Amino acid sequence: MKTVNIRINGESVQVPEGTTILKAAEQVNVKIPVLCYHPDLPPWAACGICVVKLENSPKMVRACATPVSEGMGIITHDPELHEIRRTVIELILSTHPNDCLKCGRNGNCELQKLAADFGIREQPFEQRIREIEPDTSTPSIVFNPEKCVNCGRCANVCQVMQGVWALEFIGRGENVRIAPSADDTLNDSPCIKCGQCSAHCPVGAIFEKDETGKLLAAIRDPEKHVAVQIAPAVRVALGEAFGMEPGEISTGKIYAALRKLGIDAVFDTNFSADLTIMEEGSELVQRLTKGTGAIPQITSCCPAWTDFMEKYYPDMIPNFSTAKSPMMMQGAITKTYYAEKKKIDPANIYSAAIMPCTAKKYEITRCEKMYSSGYQDVDVVLTTRELARLIKAMGIDFASLKDEKADSPIGAYSGAGTIFGVTGGVMEAALRTAHKLITGKELEKVEVNEVRGVEGVRKGEVDIDGKKVKVAIAHGMANVSQILDEVRDAREKGEEPPYHFIEVMACRGGCISGGGQPYGTTDEVRKKRIAGLYKDDVNSAVRCSHENPEISQIYKEFLGEPLGHKSHELLHTGYTP
Numbered sequence: 077m078k079t080v081n082i083r084i085n086g087e088s089v090q091v092p093e094g095t096t097i098l099k100a101a102e103q104v105n106v107k108i109p110v111l112c113y114h115p116d117l118p119p120w121a122a123c124g125i126c127v128v129k130l131e132n133s134p135k136m137v138r139a140c141a142t143p144v145s146e147g148m149g150i151i152t153h154d155p156e157l158h159e160i161r162r163t164v165i166e167l168i169l170s171t172h173p174n175d176c177l178k179c180g181r182n183g184n185c186e187l188q189k190l191a192a193d194f195g196i197r198e199q200p201f202e203q204r205i206r207e208i209e210p211d212t213s214t215p216s217i218v219f220n221p222e223k224c225v226n227c228g229r230c231a232n233v234c235q236v237m238q239g240v241w242a243l244e245f246i247g248r249g250e251n252v253r254i255a256p257s258a259d260d261t262l263n264d265s266p267c268i269k270c271g272q273c274s275a276h277c278p279v280g281a282i283f284e285k286d287e288t289g290k291l292l293a294a295i296r297d298p299e300k301h302v303a304v305q306i307a308p309a310v311r312v313a314l315g316e317a318f319g320m321e322p323g324e325i326s327t328g329k330i331y332a333a334l335r336k337l338g339i340d341a342v343f344d345t346n347f348s349a350d351l352t353i354m355e356e357g358s359e360l361v362q363r364l365t366k367g368t369g370a371i372p373q374i375t376s377c378c379p380a381w382t383d384f385m386e387k388y389y390p391d392m393i394p395n396f397s398t399a400k401s402p403m404m405m406q407g408a409i410t411k412t413y414y415a416e417k418k419k420i421d422p423a424n425i426y427s428a429a430i431m432p433c434t435a436k437k438y439e440i441t442r443c444e445k446m447y448s449s450g451y452q453d454v455d456v457v458l459t460t461r462e463l464a465r466l467i468k469a470m471g472i473d474f475a476s477l478k479d480e481k482a483d484s485p486i487g488a489y490s491g492a493g494t495i496f497g498v499t500g501g502v503m504e505a506a507l508r509t510a511h512k513l514i515t516g517k518e519l520e521k522v523e524v525n526e527v528r529g530v531e532g533v534r535k536g537e538v539d540i541d542g543k544k545v546k547v548a549i550a551h552g553m554a555n556v557s558q559i560l561d562e563v564r565d566a567r568e569k570g571e572e573p574p575y576h577f578i579e580v581m582a583c584r585g586g587c588i589s590g591g592g593q594p595y596g597t598t599d600e601v602r603k604k605r606i607a608g609l610y611k612d613d614v615n616s617a618v619r620c621s622h623e624n625p626e627i628s629q630i631y632k633e634f635l636g637e638p639l640g641h642k643s644h645e646l647l648h649t650g651y652t653p
């Protein structure tokens with residue numbers, strides 16, 4: 077790799093050619109302030125806060141978007157740059173409401189931090205606030221244009237990383253603003269509710285719909301038996317809100333915190349991830365060996381992905397696994413099997429789910445099959461961020477909690493269940509069980525390395541008893557079309573499908589970087605959370621879904637067999653164009 081020699085504030089440093097000034101400065105521990113820049117996204121160079129000087133030149137350049145060149149001398153900080161940056165921040169503040177105390181980002185807002193770092197105490201410019209009502213049209217996220225600082229991160233992530241184009245810049249000059257496409261409501265735009273905009277917004281302009289009050293109201297209601305499930309990816313991220321490292325597994329502490337909040341039954345979505353595998357794995361085996369159903373089978377547990385597919389690839393509905401997502405399965409069995417076993421009237425069960433995801437808030441009412449118990453199967457979804465806020469508000473010292481266990485039954489999980497939260501995990505879990513269903517034998521080595529990795533599109537072949545199962549994995553919604561177009565092309569030409577099984581997750585890295593996870597997700601953080609879930613798998617006494625004793629128990633006592641009558645009633649769904 078070719079390198080170049082540069083000086084940053086007089087200090088010599090060698091960096092790879094093409095490195096931006098911003099990244100080069102990080103290598104000598106110099107932090108240049110930014111607002112519109114985010115490491116997940118191509119530099120946008122919109123805000124101007126990262127301006128730096130070049131030695132012996134009157135020119136100032138934006139550090140986020142300017143690559144270094146041989147011999148370059150850069151000054152990143154001096155009183156003049158400080159004044160320029162301060163003025164830029166003051167100008168941004170003049171278009172931003174001063175209601176930090178009531179803002180969802182109070183305490184972790186990037187603009188608030190910049191204002192604090194620069195010691196801004198006065199407002200020298202006239203306040204001009206855009207008066208546009210917040211958009212509350214989706215069940216997942218709220219967009220408040222008044223707070224938008226036009227940094228472009230949300231539109232950038234929506235267009236570049238997700239390929240969705242629900243958000244865009246509209247207007248000209250000083251009237252330019254971010255809006256849902258065609259200036260419609262977010263719900264009528266192509267939005268898939270993944271919430272990546274909310275995870276990348278530096279201020280409080282886009283955030284998850286806060287539903288903590290609903291859970292608190294249910295806890296206060298003496299009639300309600302409150303059951304909560306936690307998603308795979310929550311356990312390796314929630315701790316970040318309490319000073320733990322990304323990827324540190326805090327499952328036992330989360331169970332304990334939920335009980336301290338007053339939850340009556342603490343369950344784990346990982347249990348029903350195992351249940352999903354029994355159903356979806358059996359479905360795959362049927363499609364592969366009996367020819368019942370379209371090939372490839374495509375995973376359907378990510379609601380942002382199913383929303384995308386219904387909108388843009390409706391011809392592929394027959395390829396979707398009909399298995400509900402683990403979250404919805406857990407809700408359905410909580411209000412049927414668990415209710416029966418514990419002799420609780422399901423009308424009095426309040427079923428909540430803690431998810432890394434904003435789209436899950438939409439999924440719980442997306443069609444009538446989400447009411448398969450006769451009631452709404454999942455009553456509320458809180459994101460990881462919302463749960464972190466609740467734990468703080470309730471004065472729980474999370475880091476010092478002693479590990480507890482989930483309630484039984486429908487609480488125990490296998491390693492296959494936990495890796496659902498990682499790109500490739502649903503497929504790996506399904507293949508572990510499909511191998512057993514097809515061959516009758518357990519895998520000698522349960523890790524399916526062919527499907528692991530972080531590349532946005534991965535393709536491979538897995539050998540099951542001499543049959544080559546062709547698989548593909550895509551994550552980050554913009555990567556999906558490539559694979560689906562291959563399937564469509566083959567179909568139109570009357571050729572064999574290029575794959576047997578495809579896994580799609582809307583978020584980069586899978587749910588570990590869902591739109592509702594703690595702020596500050598970067599590729600480095602993603603890798604740590606992924607490693608955390610693989611570690612949880614390795615640490616699990618049971619590694620395959622079909623070996624989870626509570627799974628055997630629920631089939632024996634209640635469901636009968638995978639793909640049986642009861643399963644179809646409670647655990648499967650359909651999709652509409």
Ligand code: HC0
Nearest residue numbers: 307308309377401402403433587
């Ligand atoms: Fe996921 Fe899931 S793995 S979608 O990312 O399948 O949200 O974590 O809960 O339902 O299990 C999210 C995470 C889940 C579901 C599971 C799947």
Ligand code: SF4
Nearest residue numbers: 378433582583587590
């Ligand atoms: Fe939600 Fe996971 Fe899908 Fe992201 S990948 S939208 S977190 S289900």
